[in-house]
Amino acid sequence: MQQALQLENASIELAKMGGIQVVGVQLKAKQYAIEIFATLNNQQAEIAKKFSNGDIPSLVFEGMIDREKGKIPASLPDIEELQIDFHCHRLSSRSQILLHLVGHRAFAYDIDNEGKLLRYVANFKGGGHEILSNENLPDKIELSSHSGLTLGPHTEAPYNCSLHSLDGHSPAPSALILTARWNPKNEPTKVIPISPIIKKINPDEVLALTSTAFNFTRSDSFTVGKGIAGNNISILDIYENNSFSIRYNSYRFSASKFASTTEKLAFEKLNIEIANADIIEYSLQPSSALIINNDIALHCRDIIKDNRRLLLRIFGYSNRATPIILNKDPLLVQG
Template sequence: MISADPTALHFNSHQARLLDRACKHLAVHGGPDTQGTAVLARRWAAALYKKLDATQRAAVDTFVAGFGIALYFQKMKIIESDHTPDQLPALSDLKRDLATLYLASRNQILLNLVQHRSFAFDIDNQSKQVRLVGNFKGGGRVSLPNEKVTDQVELSSHAGVCLGLHTEPPYYCAIKPEAGHSPAPSSLILTARWNILNEPTRILPLPSVVERLNGIEALSLASPSFMYTRSECLTAAPNEKSIPGSILQPDSQSGFAIRFSAYRHSPIPHSSKLVTDAFRSLHTLIGSSRPLEYVLQPDSALLIDNTRTLHGRDTVKDNRRLLIRLFGYCSTATPIVLQPDPLVVRG
C-alpha cells in the first residue's frame, strides 16, 4: 500500500559521521559528475544501510519497493565553516566549490540508499547531474543588481520566480522510453546550502487526489490528450515536434504514475468535453489540497517520489538561497543511455 505521508529519517551520531566521511571522500573525488563516483556512492550507501536500525530500514525499504511518497533525512553533519555570503557567488564558481560537491555527493549517496541511481538528461543542465537551484537569472522578490523590470525571466529553477506545483519534466513517459525519449525522473532529492530566511519547499502527495477522481476522469487523464510548454532551460532538438501525452499512467508496481505541471500542461486543442472536464477536476482537487512544507537546511535533505508527488515554491525572498538537486531513476526505469558513467540519458 502506498504511504500517504512522507517519512522522517533521523540519523544518529554514528551514522552521521559515516555519511560525513563518505561525502568528503566523494567530494574530493570530484562529486557526482566525475567518472567512478557512482560506484563509490553505491558502496558507501551499502555501508550506511548496514548501520540503520529496524525502523530506519523499514522506511528505506518502503521507498525502494515503490510505496513511499517522500523521505525527509535529518540530523546530518554540516560544514561548519560554510557561512552564508553577502551575495550569491557566480554559478561557475559554485559548481567547483568543495562544499557544493560535498552536499551533491551526499544527495547521490542518499539516492543510492533507496537504490536509485543519479543521472542527467542530455537536454538539460549541460548534461550535468548536479543542479544548483538559486536565483541566478532574476525574478525574485528583490531584483538582482543588473536586473531590469522589463527583462523576460525564464520559468526555471535558475530564476527566482514562483514555481507552482509540478513533477519534474520531461513529460513523455514515466517508466519505459517512448518515441525516442527517456522516462521522467523517478525521484529528485534536494538539500540546502544556504537558506537563512527558512524559505520552504512545498510538496503535495497525490494518492489521495487520484483516489477522488471518478473512473471517467481517470481514463480521460490517461489518454494522450495533453500538451505541455517546454521549459526554457531544456534544449530542443532541431525540427522537434510536440507530442501529445497523458497525465496519468498506470504502473504495475505502485498503481499509477503522474506527469503534471500546474503551469505548463493543458488539453490539446479541440479536446472532448470529457478531457477538459477531467483536467479541470484535477486542477480543482490539487488547488483544494494543502501542500506540506519543508524548510531545508544543510543538515537535512528531502527525497521526493517524482511519479506520485508534486513539489513547488514561492517567489524567492533571499537571493542568496541555494539548493542542490539531483535526479534519480529507480531500478525498474529503463532510460535511453547515452553515457554510462556518469550516467547521461536522452531527454
C-alpha cells in the same frame, strides 16, 4: 550520530575525488550506501525499502553534519564559483549516496542542465522578491529553477513518459533529491502527494487522464537548441498492480484541442483538486535533505525572498526505470 559521521566522511572522500560528475564516483557512492544501509535499524531499513518500491511520496533525512553552520555569504556567488566549491561537491556527493540508499541512481538528461548531474537551484536570472543588480525588469524571465519566480505544482520534465522509454524519449525522473547550501530565511519546498487527489476524482475522470489528450510547452531549463514541447501525451499511467505515475505541470500543461469534453473536464477537475490540496512544507538546511517521488508527488515553491538561498538538486532513477543510456558513468540519458 555514528551514521551521520559515516555519511559525512564518505561524502568528503567523494568530494576530494572531484564530486559526482567524475568517473568512478558513482560506483564509490553505491558502495558507501551499501555500507551505511547495513547500519540502519529495522524501522529505517523498512522506510528506505518503501521509498525504493515507490510507496512513499517524499522522505526527509535530518540530523546530518553541517560543517559551515552559520556561514552565509553576503551575496550568492556565480555558478562558475559554485561549480568548484568544495562544500557543494560534499553536499551533492552526500545526496548521491542517499539516492543509492533508497534504491535510486543519479543521472542527467542530454537536453537539460547542460548534461550535468547537479543543478544549482537559485535566483540567478531574476524574478525574486529582491531585484538582482543585473536584472532588467522589462525582460521576460525564464520560468525555471534558475529564476526567483514562484513555481506552481509540477513534476519534473521531460513529460513524454514515465518508467519506460517511448519514441526516443527516456522516462521522467523517478525521484529528485534536494539539499541546501544556504537557506537564510528558511524558505520552504512544498510537496503535494497525488494519491489523496486521485481518490477525489471519479473513475471516469481518472480514466480520461490516462488518454493521450494533453500537451505541454517546452521547459525553460532545457539546453538551448535541445528539447521540445510535447503533444498528445497522457497525464496518468496506471499499472497492473494498481500503482500509478503522474506527469503534470500547472504552468505548462493544457488539454489538446482534440480532447473530448470528458477529458477537458477531467483536466479541469485535476487542476482544481491540486490547487486545493494539502501541502507538506519543508525548509531545507545543509543538515537535511528531501527526496521526492516524482511519480506520485508534485512540488512547488513561492517567490524567492532571499537571493542567497541555494538548493542543490539531483535526479534519480529507480531500478524499474528503463532509460535510453548515452553514457554509463556518470549516467547520461537521452531526453
